Amino acid sequence: MKRFSCARCGARVFFENVVCEACQAQLGFIPDELTMGAFDAGPAPNGAWVRLSAVAPHLHRRCAHHSPPLGCNWMVRADDVDPLCVSCRTTEVFPALDKPENGAHWSRIEAAKRRMTYGLLSLGLPVPNQKVDPLDGVAFHFLEQTNPQAKVLTGHDRGRITLNIAEADDAHREHVRTRLGEPYRTLLGHFRHEIGHYYWDRLIAHTPWQDRFRALFGDERADYREALQRHYAGPLTDWADAFISVYASSHPWEDWAECWAHYLHVWDGLETASAWGLRLDGAVPNLPPVHARAMPADAPDFKHRVVADWLPISQFSNAMSRSMGAHDAYPFVMADRVLEKLDFIHEAIAAGVRGELAMNFGRGALTAPQLALEQACS
Structure with missing residues (x-):
């Protein structure tokens, strides 16, 4: 995740913060911009807050779930008919x-x-x-x-x-x-x-990418219930040669979902390490220092970046966890086959975002007037 700062005083603030501890400005995460905004909670039209920034294009109000027990700190555009934030x-x-x-x-x-x-929106x-x-x-x-x-x-x-x-x-x-x-x-x-699982339906199902998926992950048409029964009766002993986890070996759908989760782990982990300026001297013996780099959505060398950047960073993270007497933060090993699967997910996401892959969205979407009517009647 990115680092955030208070727009009023410049102090460091965090993703979960609702107020700047340095200057007491009200804070709210703005999902459209993937940034933390500082606000004046004084009177404004329709309960909106005035943003303490000259470049702010819209007024915002707090998510309706801002009160306990949730304490959501995400913001909603003041002209949005939904009282809740996008999450x-x-x-x-x-x-x-x-x-x-x-x-x-x-x-x-x-x-x-x-x-x-946040991770999905950032992608x-x-x-x-x-x-x-x-x-x-x-x-x-x-x-x-x-x-x-x-x-x-x-x-x-x-x-x-x-x-x-x-x-x-x-x-x-x-x-x-x-x-x-x-x-x-x-x-x-x-x-x-x-x-x-949800994005498999959106990105892969009934698309030209389905054949490539089956070549890497297996045929998802295999009976799911029977596959899980076999898995729990006795999982594969050599699963680590081709799967990120033992559960991933149970069925192609689970393999995809496990790899998808790890793709998001890697994506977020690299962005966080890069935002904090992490540099590891001596991470790889006899090689230059490792400088953490966020993964661009269109990076063509995904597998290389994982090996060169993520693996040393995850080893460092595990070493720190052990120093604190905790479980390893990332207790996984990525075989070559797993790297190929993660690379496929990276390609599919990038193609979908660029519009080269027709994602399965919006087939029953409501228009703005329909949505406003739904909100008024609910």
């Missing part, structure tokens, strides 16, 4: 708030979703909600398991992503991670994995 408006079902812990869980979940959404990918694009939009259902006999499973189904809110509980998530023998399990990882 919050993709949430369709949220947990009952009669339990105090549910509010805390929901807050952590939405914070992770905002970070994921130039559309993130439509199902109100404006009922056929091809995305909707999140955050559910609590109240009946032991009716499990709430995290997963994706035709644009609807379900997450068990217990995943926001660190103790629960660590218990599941240990029981399943996973090296890594986080809320952000869940979101990046599940949104990968």
